[in-house]
Amino acid sequence: MSTTTLLYIIIAGITALSLALFQYLYKSKKNKLHILFSFLRFITLFSLFLLIINPKFEKITIYNEKPKLVVAVDNSESIKHIGKEEDANNLVNNVVTNQELNDKFNIERYVFGGNIEDFDSLSFNAIQSNISKALSSLDNIYKNVNAPIVLLTDGNQTIGTDYEYVSNKLKQSVYPIVLGDTTQFVDIKIQQLNANKYAYLKNKFPVEVIVTYSGNQEISSQLTISTSNSTKFSKQLNLSKQNNSQTVIANLLADKVGVTTYYVSLSHLSEEKNTANNVKPFAVEVIDQKTNVAIISDIIHPDLGAIKKMVETNQQRSVSIVSPSEYLNSKELYQLAIIYQPNNKFKSVFDYINNEGLNSFVIVGTNTQWSFLNSAQTYYSQEITLQTEDYQPSLNSNYNTFIVDDLGFQSFPPLNSEFGDVIFNIPNSPILYKSINGNITDKALLTTFEDNNKRGALLLGENIWKWRAQSYLIDGTFDKFDSFFGKLIQYLTSNKRKSRLNLDYESFYNGSQDVVIIAQYFNKNYEFDANASLSITVNNTETNNTITIPFVLKQNKYQVDLSQLAAGTYDFTVNANNEISQSGRIQILDFNIEQQFFNANSNKLKQLAKNTNANSYHYTKIDAFVSDILSDGRYSIIEKSNKKIVPLIDFKYLLALIALSLALEWFIRKYNGLI
Numbered sequence: 001m002s003t004t005t006l007l008y009i010i011i012a013g014i015t016a017l018s019l020a021l022f023q024y025l026y027k028s029k030k031n032k033l034h035i036l037f038s039f040l041r042f043i044t045l046f047s048l049f050l051l052i053i054n055p056k057f058e059k060i061t062i063y064n065e066k067p068k069l070v071v072a073v074d075n076s077e078s079i080k081h082i083g084k085e086e087d088a089n090n091l092v093n094n095v096v097t098n099q100e101l102n103d104k105f106n107i108e109r110y111v112f113g114g115n116i117e118d119f120d121s122l123s124f125n126a127i128q129s130n131i132s133k134a135l136s137s138l139d140n141i142y143k144n145v146n147a148p149i150v151l152l153t154d155g156n157q158t159i160g161t162d163y164e165y166v167s168n169k170l171k172q173s174v175y176p177i178v179l180g181d182t183t184q185f186v187d188i189k190i191q192q193l194n195a196n197k198y199a200y201l202k203n204k205f206p207v208e209v210i211v212t213y214s215g216n217q218e219i220s221s222q223l224t225i226s227t228s229n230s231t232k233f234s235k236q237l238n239l240s241k242q243n244n245s246q247t248v249i250a251n252l253l254a255d256k257v258g259v260t261t262y263y264v265s266l267s268h269l270s271e272e273k274n275t276a277n278n279v280k281p282f283a284v285e286v287i288d289q290k291t292n293v294a295i296i297s298d299i300i301h302p303d304l305g306a307i308k309k310m311v312e313t314n315q316q317r318s319v320s321i322v323s324p325s326e327y328l329n330s331k332e333l334y335q336l337a338i339i340y341q342p343n344n345k346f347k348s349v350f351d352y353i354n355n356e357g358l359n360s361f362v363i364v365g366t367n368t369q370w371s372f373l374n375s376a377q378t379y380y381s382q383e384i385t386l387q388t389e390d391y392q393p394s395l396n397s398n399y400n401t402f403i404v405d406d407l408g409f410q411s412f413p414p415l416n417s418e419f420g421d422v423i424f425n426i427p428n429s430p431i432l433y434k435s436i437n438g439n440i441t442d443k444a445l446l447t448t449f450e451d452n453n454k455r456g457a458l459l460l461g462e463n464i465w466k467w468r469a470q471s472y473l474i475d476g477t478f479d480k481f482d483s484f485f486g487k488l489i490q491y492l493t494s495n496k497r498k499s500r501l502n503l504d505y506e507s508f509y510n511g512s513q514d515v516v517i518i519a520q521y522f523n524k525n526y527e528f529d530a531n532a533s534l535s536i537t538v539n540n541t542e543t544n545n546t547i548t549i550p551f552v553l554k555q556n557k558y559q560v561d562l563s564q565l566a567a568g569t570y571d572f573t574v575n576a577n578n579e580i581s582q583s584g585r586i587q588i589l590d591f592n593i594e595q596q597f598f599n600a601n602s603n604k605l606k607q608l609a610k611n612t613n614a615n616s617y618h619y620t621k622i623d624a625f626v627s628d629i630l631s632d633g634r635y636s637i638i639e640k641s642n643k644k645i646v647p648l649i650d651f652k653y654l655l656a657l658i659a660l661s662l663a664l665e666w667f668i669r670k671y672n673g674l675i
Contacts, residue, residue, distance in 0.1 A: 005055045060644075061644070067148070072138060078595070127594060139171055178602050184599060191245070200286070223266055235250075237266075265278060265280075266278040266279075277595070306464060362457070367462075388418060424449070428458075444460070504517070528556055568587070
């Protein structure tokens, strides 16, 4: 409380006392009750003056804050596969119900598989385990508090970044509780299989198989690659303790169009306990032609390499970066032209594309000669200002030509291009709008259009390579942005009519992969319909079993999760409002990556603990863990104080005191006939 406020209170007290004495003792006749009345009036006046002054007081609250103990439990199928689900449940109960731990920590629980979730129950049915994602998420959640992590797992990760690498960036200590046997058994397994997703008819495609062996004796095993009805490759492998791995490359012939499933298998060893890792299926989609894309440019720019990589992510496409003259010399080879920052040297290129009615994708920037481009085509024209502007993207959630996911475009860096309006002479469908200094406009930054069965796209800005880099920073992978760009290329290389029902799915899925089909449905005006009723009917081609599942609306798309389906081939039909339907086929490979391990990866978990300044423990040594963490001085209960400035006007008791003193004064005066 300041000196000035204290002075005001003293003055208020003197004033209140003076007024009370003046009213009852100076002017009035002497009465023994006047002293009481003066006191009550003083209380009333002084309290009112205090409310007017409204002094502020410090309120200090002392409390104890316990550190948090975060328990993260591996809920993947690998725990069930090694028979440790009961031990995992018991360990969780022992930690949560331990009174000493509860006295020292606030215990919070999570489960993880491919993603991390709040603890509800343990089912051990997650088809993937991403330990690094779980640790990074927990470290971010508890970044401002002291919260050691107890990790109950076998240490076998099947997806994501290596958690041993991630551990160097963690702020929290991680105490792995190792579930599983650390004894090494004799085992031969397919460590890794590399194969292209697509192959071309009558061409050979490579398959790389890496085989590893753990054991002391010299052994031999037969490696076979086969389909359901024939053997395509076979080789005898000889391995030993010293020569414990071998890489085999087989070149297989793609002899029929469509999806073909292959099985890589190793003959079993008599001492093996885990034979599930001796077989691994893979699938290849054979196509009879390849889409050749030309990137035509007269300048050198980092965008060119980025675009080439984005387009060639789909192995069905081949990209060549050529000059305008080189394109004209081999123009019959290409099905799509990406024209980068055209100038008057592109005249013959535009003449050929316009005459042949070919689809094209034009990307403009600061080196674009707009006076030429305005005259080379009739679809759009740019106001020529000879000034540049930076444009950030904003997603058009109502884009209806194909399914577009929001990749966080508003956080992407700006593209640079000519300042001024672009006027379209035909209808167009913006995918991204321009955003200038945070203000979203209705001007297209990336748009598509159609005219007389010809399709085109226009990107009004250079430096798209920065978008791809930003996407990697957000997601840790280029896949999402490359998929977005690939959908645009797929649209431009196809002449399929626009549909009110669009589906997005793969032709085949690995058994440990989420099987998700995404759909978008539009009304007759091609506006997204968020109130539609979509369902999918799935039929197993082998058993003829049929199920129907409704789609779930998520943002501006519908999706259905079919991950619960068993391995096999399925025909499906998506029905929208009993009005429009679309059919397709998917294949789910019979492969469970969580069953590829029989031992806990104790060495990796020990390194994880070491990198985070902690210790790892076998699940049978839980008492040692409890003793160590209770005695660790880093996790002490901290006494904290909370200082709060409280104004006097917040004290309700003062109002009650004013009311009480006024009421008593009135009642006593009334009782004694003074009113």
